[in-house]
Amino acid sequence: MTIQFKKVAILGVGLLGGSLGLNILQKKMAKEVVGFGRQAANLKLAKKKGLITHIAKTPEEAILGADLILLAAPVKSIAIYLKQIAALASKGTLVMDVGSTKSYIVKQAAELTKKKIVFVGAHPMAGLEKSGAAAAVETLYEGSRCLICFLPQTPAAIKKKVTIFWKQMGSQVIEVSAVKHDRLLGFTSHLPQMVSYALMSVVGDFVTGGDIKKFSGNGFKDMTRLAGSPGSMWLDICETNRENLILALNELRSKIDWMSHLLKANKWRELGDFFNQVSVQKVKVSK
Amino acid sequence: MTIQFKKVAILGVGLLGGSLGLNILQKKMAKEVVGFGRQAANLKLAKKKGLITHIAKTPEEAILGADLILLAAPVKSIAIYLKQIAALASKGTLVMDVGSTKSYIVKQAAELTKKKIVFVGAHPMAGLEKSGAAAAVETLYEGSRCLICFLPQTPAAIKKKVTIFWKQMGSQVIEVSAVKHDRLLGFTSHLPQMVSYALMSVVGDFVTGGDIKKFSGNGFKDMTRLAGSPGSMWLDICETNRENLILALNELRSKIDWMSHLLKANKWRELGDFFNQVSVQKVKVSK
Numbered sequence: 001m002t003i004q005f006k007k008v009a010i011l012g013v014g015l016l017g018g019s020l021g022l023n024i025l026q027k028k029m030a031k032e033v034v035g036f037g038r039q040a041a042n043l044k045l046a047k048k049k050g051l052i053t054h055i056a057k058t059p060e061e062a063i064l065g066a067d068l069i070l071l072a073a074p075v076k077s078i079a080i081y082l083k084q085i086a087a088l089a090s091k092g093t094l095v096m097d098v099g100s101t102k103s104y105i106v107k108q109a110a111e112l113t114k115k116k117i118v119f120v121g122a123h124p125m126a127g128l129e130k131s132g133a134a135a136a137v138e139t140l141y142e143g144s145r146c147l148i149c150f151l152p153q154t155p156a157a158i159k160k161k162v163t164i165f166w167k168q169m170g171s172q173v174i175e176v177s178a179v180k181h182d183r184l185l186g187f188t189s190h191l192p193q194m195v196s197y198a199l200m201s202v203v204g205d206f207v208t209g210g211d212i213k214k215f216s217g218n219g220f221k222d223m224t225r226l227a228g229s230p231g232s233m234w235l236d237i238c239e240t241n242r243e244n245l246i247l248a249l250n251e252l253r254s255k256i257d258w259m260s261h262l263l264k265a266n267k268w269r270e271l272g273d274f275f276n277q278v279s280v281q282k283v284k285v286s287k
Numbered sequence: 288m289t290i291q292f293k294k295v296a297i298l299g300v301g302l303l304g305g306s307l308g309l310n311i312l313q314k315k316m317a318k319e320v321v322g323f324g325r326q327a328a329n330l331k332l333a334k335k336k337g338l339i340t341h342i343a344k345t346p347e348e349a350i351l352g353a354d355l356i357l358l359a360a361p362v363k364s365i366a367i368y369l370k371q372i373a374a375l376a377s378k379g380t381l382v383m384d385v386g387s388t389k390s391y392i393v394k395q396a397a398e399l400t401k402k403k404i405v406f407v408g409a410h411p412m413a414g415l416e417k418s419g420a421a422a423a424v425e426t427l428y429e430g431s432r433c434l435i436c437f438l439p440q441t442p443a444a445i446k447k448k449v450t451i452f453w454k455q456m457g458s459q460v461i462e463v464s465a466v467k468h469d470r471l472l473g474f475t476s477h478l479p480q481m482v483s484y485a486l487m488s489v490v491g492d493f494v495t496g497g498d499i500k501k502f503s504g505n506g507f508k509d510m511t512r513l514a515g516s517p518g519s520m521w522l523d524i525c526e527t528n529r530e531n532l533i534l535a536l537n538e539l540r541s542k543i544d545w546m547s548h549l550l551k552a553n554k555w556r557e558l559g560d561f562f563n564q565v566s567v568q569k570v571k572v573s574k
Contacts (some may be wrong), residue, residue, distance in 0.1 A: 007465060043334055049329055069335040097414070107508055108289050108336070113324045119496065122385055125503075125504040126437075126504075127504070127505075127506075134378075144504075145501065145504075147502065164407070170306070174501055175503075176502070181502075184494055184498055184502040185502060187489065187490045187493050187494050188490055188494060188499060188502050188504075188507045189447070189503065189504065189506055189507065191489070191490070192486060192506050192507050192511075193430070193506065193508040194543075194546060195486055195510065195543075196296065196506075196510060197545050197561070197562060197565045198539060198542040198546060199478065199479060199482055200565050200568055200569050201542055201564075201565045202474065202478070202538045202539050202542050203478070204565070204568045204572075205538065206474050206535075206538065207471055207474050207475060209568075209571055209572050211471055212475060212572045213572060214432065214461055215434065215461075215463070215468075215471040215472060215475050216412075216475035216476065216505065216572075217412040217413075217414070217431075217432075217476065218414075219414075219476055219479050219483075219513050220475045220476065221573075222509045222510070222512055222513070223479040223482065223483060223509070223510060224479075224569055225509055226311055226506050226509070226510065227565050227566060227568075227569040228566055228569040228570055228573065229566065230455075231559055231561075231562030231563040231564065231565075231566050232559065232563075234562055235555060235558060235562060238555075238558060242553075245550060246547060246550050246551060248489065248493075249543055249547045250547065251489045251492065251547060252485060252486065252489050252495065252543060252548070253540060253543050253544065255485040255488055255489050256481075256482075256485055256536055256539060256540050256543065257540065259481055259484070259485060259536060260533060260536045260537065260540070260564060262401050263529055263532060263533050263536070264533060265497035265524060266529075268522060268525075268526055271522060271525060272518055272519065272522040274484070274518075275484060275518030275521055275522060276519075277488075278484045278487050278488045278491070278514050278518075278519040279484075279514060279515055279516065279517065281487060281488070281491045281496075281514075282487050282514040282515040283515055284496055285491075285496050285500060285503075286508075286515065287501045
């Protein structure tokens with residue numbers, strides 16, 4: 001079973017949005033995919049690469065008449081688009097975002113539900129540290145998981161449609177509430193990002209760029225890869241998942257304090273036990 | 288120019304030591320490579336894989352008559368071997384370790400110099416989270432850097448010999464003092480390792496194993512890869528680079544505190560500026 005759309009609007013044609021457009025067109029799920037975004041050069045490239053068929057000059061132009069609207073901008077920009085969609089989209093239009101926090105977006109989407117526009121929050125776990133239409137590829141979602149926040153009132157037919165949509169992208173749907181999503185991802189995604197920024201910054205404060213290149217290996221490279229991600233996207237995530245992130249950072253700080261204490265007190269047996277216990281934990285979740 | 292040895296002893300035939308043995312034999316740098324280690328099964332496998340030609344029953348058996356001794360055990364075990372080498376090795380024997388901290392080892396090796404045994408501290412940056420003879424491969428050192436701590440009294444001929452040895456392994460030699468090595472690596476290697484342990488532990492405290500599998504992506508995987516490393520090796524590193532690591536952890540803690548403060552105080556502009564600045568730093572050192 002494939003699903004068809006008359007007109008798809010993609011607001012934010014970057015890595016995630018562009019890769020969706022490319023899949024939709026390649027898999028013939030729609031003939032018309034209209035893209036809107038802030039950067040003209042990026043949109044031009046998106047059209048050239050076949051990620052979209054048309055460039056919209058305004059969000060309104062993209063939204064009007066679309067039966068599927070995909071929001072693939074940073075979280076706070078999605079909130080702005082949602083206001084325009086509430087004002088302009090037709091009843092029954094399916095609206096999905098691909099933002100990294102969900103409670104804030106679901107709240108902002110309440111207006112859509114009142115107007116019988118169907119909103120579903122999605123978080124495809126398929127990011128890279130690359131960005132923009134230039135990085136979009138058809139295989140981005142292949143083998144990935146997509147976290148979906150259906151609303152209590154989401155009809156079964158929509159659930160099915162959304163599940164098929166993501167399956168066609170190559171993604172396995174996992175249902176989760178927005179609240180649980182933000183709590184869990186605060187630990188498994190947003191905290192690692194903050195840690196990567198903090199680590200890169202500390203090393204940058206104490207070691208020159210030249211020495212970092214000479215005296216670091218794959219461990220450092222992996223641990224600071226995320227620090228190369230665009231700051232604006234992460235700022236929106238911080239702002240919209242603030243409480244969970246404050247909690248997670250506080251816990252990390254306690255753990256660091258505790259490790260420091262063991263080092264200062266020469267408590268080697270306790271530190272060794274801790275390393276071994278964490279190592280076992282890691283191996284377990286890697287299976 | 289190739290260099291030849293009569294008898295090579297490898298004390299600790301794991302990933303690093305085993306890969307050295309394999310290279311030495313494959314490149315015909317020696318006909319006899321004698322291995323010693325604590326685990327009989329590991330040594331048997333090493334011989335079967337062609338990493339060594341003989342298994343020694345005791346360190347003494349390996350050390351006696353060797354003109355090259357390679358120490359590839361955890362740092363504190365290296366110190367124990369150094370004592371035996373000081374007592375047993377012949378004048379002029381070249382002894383190299385591959386441990387991750389250098390000041391402690393260089394200090395422990397002082398006795399060798401008195402006995403005209405030549406010691407050079409090496410730290411090949413070619414680790415993996417895998418370990419044991421089973422993981423040893425000929426290509427381990429290809430394209431890697433090897434940090435070398437020559438002593439003030441190291442003769443030029445030995446410097447040349449050691450440089451050629453590592454070049455034959457596929458590794459580029461970078462000279463550095465033991466003190467500078469430990470200070471820099473405290474930030475670029477040992478701190479990332481501690482951070483990876485701390486992160487995995489915090490996430491493990493708050494998220495079930497099943498949920499980690501469902502609700503985490505590549506970022507989490509990369510940031511916790513190091514946490515899968517053997518704890519005993521890292522305990523030795525902590526113990527022998529304690530002061531630098533305490534300093535580095537303290538700086539990380541300050542950075543985490545500062546980020547928490549910005550989040551709590553809703554200082555979004557400052558947080559965004561910080562992300563962007565770190566992101567630029569990361570991109571610079573990745574070039």
